[in-house]
Amino acid sequence: TQSTRPQRLLGAVQKNATRGDPRSVVKAIDEFCRHKEWAMNVGDEKGCILDSVVSELNPATVLELGTYCGYSTVRIASLLPPHAKLITLEFNPDYAKIACQVIAWAGLEDKIQLVEGSSAEWIPKMKEHFGVKMLDLVFMDHWKDDYLPDTKLLEDCGLLRKGSVLLADNVICPGSPDYLKYVRRSPRYKSQYFRSHLEYTKAEDGLEKSVFLG
Ligand SMILES: O=c1[nH]cnc2c(O)c(F)c(-c3ccc(F)cc3)cc12
Ligand SMILES: [Mg+2]
Numbered sequence: 001t002q003s004t005r006p007q008r009l010l011g012a013v014q015k016n017a018t019r020g021d022p023r024s025v026v027k028a029i030d031e032f033c034r035h036k037e038w039a040m041n042v043g044d045e046k047g048c049i050l051d052s053v054v055s056e057l058n059p060a061t062v063l064e065l066g067t068y069c070g071y072s073t074v075r076i077a078s079l080l081p082p083h084a085k086l087i088t089l090e091f092n093p094d095y096a097k098i099a100c101q102v103i104a105w106a107g108l109e110d111k112i113q114l115v116e117g118s119s120a121e122w123i124p125k126m127k128e129h130f131g132v133k134m135l136d137l138v139f140m141d142h143w144k145d146d147y148l149p150d151t152k153l154l155e156d157c158g159l160l161r162k163g164s165v166l167l168a169d170n171v172i173c174p175g176s177p178d179y180l181k182y183v184r185r186s187p188r189y190k191s192q193y194f195r196s197h198l199e200y201t202k203a204e205d206g207l208e209k210s211v212f213l214g
Contacts, residue, residue: 004094005037005039006039006068006069006094006095006098007098008032008036008037009029009032009033009037009039009069009098009102010069010098010101010102012028012029012031012032012036013025013028013029013032013102013105014105015028016028016031016032017105017106019105019107020106020107021106021107022074022075022077022078022106022107022108023078025074025102025105025106026044026047026071026074026075026078029041029069029071029102030043030044030047030200033199033200034200038199038200038201039068039069040068040199041068041069041071041072041199042071042072042075042141042169042199043071043199043200044199045196045197045199046169046194046196046197046199046205046206046207047071047072047075049194049196049207050072050075050076050139050167050207051075051079053137053165053167053207053209054075054076054079054080054137055079057136057137057165058081059080059084059136059137059165060081060083060084060085060136061084061085061087061132061133061134061135061136061137062076062080062084062085062086062087062135062136062137062138062139063086063087063088063089063126063132063135063137063138063139063159064076064086064087064088064089064138064139064141065089065119065138065139065140065141065142065146065150066089066090066140066141066142066143067088067089067090067095067096067099067114068090068095068099068141069095069098069099069102070088070098070099070100070102070103070106070114071102072139072141072169073086073088073099073102073103073108073112073114074102074103074106074108076137076139077103077106077108077111077112078106078108080111084111085111085112085113086111086112086113087112087113087115087126087130087132088112088113088114088115089115089116089117089118089119089122089142090114090115090116091116091117091118091119091142093116096114096116099114100114113130119142119146119150119153120146120149120150120153123150123153123154123157123159124153124157126157126159127157127158127159132159134159134160134161134164135154135159135160135164136163136164136165137164137165137167138154138164138165138166138167139167139169140166140167140168140169141168141169141170144170144174144175144176144179145176147168147176147178147179148176148178148179148182151166151179151182151183154166155188155212160212161212161214162212162213162214163211163212163214164211164212165209165210165211165212166183166189166208166209166210166212167207167208167209167210168183168207168208168210169205169207170198170205171193171205171206171207171208172198172204172205172206173198173203173204173205179208180208183208183210187213188212188213188214189210189211189212189213190210190211190213191208191209191210191211192208192209192210193206193207193208193209194206194207194208194209
């Protein structure tokens with residue numbers, strides 16, 4: 001039977017990356033996506049912006065919406081301090097199965113909790129089910145139409161504190177205009193656009209970093 005693109009991506013990791021070496025996992029995926037098959041990882045260029053936001057923030061609790069194959073999950077987790085935790089939500093079971101193996105290859109299982117399900121279902125359960133008090137960073141990379149409703153849900157569930165950071169991928173391509181309008185207009189956020197390119201292409205895309213002001 002035919003393999004899927006995520007399966008071929010995992011194969012490239014297992015073939016080219018060193019077990020327990022997150023940076024080699026990131027590199028293997030970027031090489032695969034640049035030279036073999038495009039895939040919707042945040043990629044190396046936007047990934048560097050992601051790295052700088054994570055490193056500057058030094059978050060203790062991170063929520064990632066949209067795991068896909070675990071590329072940004074591994075990028076983020078490899079930069080976290082020792083006892084920090086990353087919870088990543090993935091709706092698609094096939095993606096979750098691949099991501100779990102990519103995360104294991106990187107040796108980051110102890111820092112990452114991968115949950116299969118929808119953000120709408122799991123955001124309200126963050127506190128009771130994961131013992132999460134507040135979120136220091138949310139990386140939004142799931143589905144453009146869910147960015148705004150999920151942001152409102154995070155607010156309503158009391159998961160954001162003064163200084164919590166929302167970092168959203170793909171705000172230009174595919175684009176999330178309603179989300180951009182909201183965070184840029186709201187007096188409750190200080191928003192900043194980091195211009196970049198759609199992963200592995202010359203098309204414009206960027207990340208929007210929005211600090212919750214409480
Ligand atoms: O659905 C998505 N979820 C999360 N991230 C994405 C992404 O980074 C993309 F580039 C794209 C994308 C797919 C096809 C295109 F032609 C352009 C962008 C989609 C997603
Ligand atoms: Mg993306």
